[in-house]
Amino acid sequence: MSEGILLFIEQRDGVLNRTSLEAMVAAQRMAAETGDKVSAVVLGRDVSAVATEVAGKKLEAVYTVTDDKLASYTPDGYVAALKQAIEQLSPRYVILSHTYRVRDFAPILASTMGKTFVTDCLCFRVEGGETVFTRQIFQGKINTDVRVQAEAPVFASFQAGSYRADLAEAGEQPAPIKPLEVEMEGVRLRTEPEAAFQETKQAVDLTQAPLIVAVGRGIKSQENLSIVQELAEAMGAEIAASRPICDNEWLPMDRQIGSSGQTVAPKLYLAVGISGAIQHVVGMKNSQTIVAINKDPEAPIFDLADYGIVGDLFEIVPALTAEVRKAKGE
C-alpha cells in the first residue's frame, strides 16, 4: 500500500536550495488534506548539515541517501538512488521543486518507473481521492486544472514562488534522520560533470539600481531600442531586458532579468513589451512598484503590475519620455 508524501530536498555542496522549502509547504498542505504524512529525502556524499536543518520542520522523517557516487550531481546517480528510495518507501506522492536540476533528472526517474509527472504546478486541490493540479500553459497566458488518474506514486513539481518558503511549518521536535541503504555499486554514471562557473564578471550590477526600465520582444528590432534607452536616460534608470533581447545580442547578457539572469527588486520596474513569463517574473516580482506597457490586455505581466497601460509601446514610450523630461523641468 502506498502512503505518505515524499519530498525531494535539493542541496549543492551542503547548501539547502530554498525552493525545496517552498515545495515543502505544498507537501505539508497536501498532507493536511489527504491525512498523509510528509517525509523528506536528501541525497549526496555527506548531507548531515542539510538533513539536520530540514529535520527542524514538521516532517515524519528525513531520509538520507549517501554515496560517493552522489558527491557531484549526475542524472544517472540521482535516478538510481531515488528510484530505490521510492521503492522502499512507496509514497503516494513525490513532491519536488521545479528547479533546473529537477528538470534534468526527474522526467527520467518518472519515466523509468512508469509513473506520471505533473510539472511546474502552481497549486493543487484534492477532490474525492483524486488530485487536481493547476499548471500554466502557453507560457503563463492560460491556467489549466489537470486531473491525474494514475497509479501511485504521482510525481509533481512546483514552480518557484508558488508557495512561500517562510510558511514551512516547524515541527514540535526534530524529525528523526534515517539513513536509507541503496545499492549504487553497479550504477554507471555516464555524465562527467565539470565545475560550475559564471560566464563573465557582471559589468553592471542591476541589483543596486533603484529604477529599471526593462524591454522585451515587443520592441521588435535592435534599432528600436533607442526609444527605450531615451526613456531610461530621462528617468535616470538602468536598462534591462527579457531573455530574447539578450539571446539576440541586442543587449549584453548581464542586462538579463529572470531565472537565468539577475534577480532585482528596485523601487520602480517598468516593463515595456514584456509578456511576463514565469522565468522573467521570478527575477523582478519583488520590485516595489511595477509598471507594464503592453498591447495585449491579457498579457500575464499585468497580473502583477501596480500600474498598466494597454497600447502600442511605439506611441507610449516616446510620450512617456517627454512627460518625464517635462516633470524634471528639462
Added chain:
Amino acid sequence: MNIVVCLKQVPKKDSILRIAADGKWIDDRDLSYEMSEADAYALEEALRQKEKHGGEVIVICMGPERVRQSIKEALAKGADRAIHLYDEAFDHASDAAGIGRALAAALKDEKFDLVFTGLQSDDYGFAQVGLVIAERLGLSSATIAMEVQPEEGGVRVKRELESGWFQWVKIPLPALLTIQSGINQLRYATLKGIMAAKKKELREVKAADLGLTADDLKPAQVIERAYLPLKSKQTEMIEGKPAEAAAKLVEKLRFDARVL
C-alpha cells in the same frame, strides 16, 4: 554525426488566445502556427553541427496536417529528411509520457548519434518529452544546452544553470540534448532551400506502424478546465491617448508611488 531534431508546432507567439467553448483548451480556429521557439534553435544547432562535422539531419514531428508547413520549413533550412507522425490515434497522446512514447517508438530503428529537442514546448511546457525519449531509448542526456562540442567518445555540453551559472558535462553517444533558446542565431530559409525541400523525403508514420493503439497513448493527466489566470494584484489601468496616459502615469509615479 547524424542528428534527429524533434520539432513541435505551436500557435504564433503574438496570438491572442481564447478559451474554447468546452472550457478545456484554447479555441484553435483562426490561429497561425510556427515552430516552438526552442525547437527552432535545436534545428539550427543540428544544421550547424552537420555543416562542421558532416552527417544527416532528420526532423521528426507529431501533429495534424498543418504541422507539415513547419516540417517543410525545416527541410528548406537544410534538414535532409523528415518523419511525420500523423494519425488520429496520436491525438490521444496529450501528456509527456504518451508523446514521448510515440516519438521514441518512431526513432527506435533510426541510426543517429544525437537527438535534439527543445528544453520545453511553448504550448504544454511539460519540459519532459525529450527525457522521456532518452529514457525509453536508453540514451545518455543533458538538459538546457547552450553549447555543443562533439568530442572523441562523446559530446561535451555547456549546460545552463540558474542565475547566470553554467557547467560543462561530457556524456557518451548516442545522447539526447534539450536545447535552450539563444544557443545560436537562427537562419532564414532561402529560395534555393525552399525549392530543394520539395524533393526531400517526408515519411508519414501511422500509430499502427509503431505497434501503438490509441489506448497505449491514453494520458494519465487530463485537462479538465482551461481558464485565464486570476489577477493577484489590483492593477490600476491607465487609460487615454498616449500623451494623456503618459502624463497620468508620471503623476502617479511621482506623487502616489513616490518612485520618480
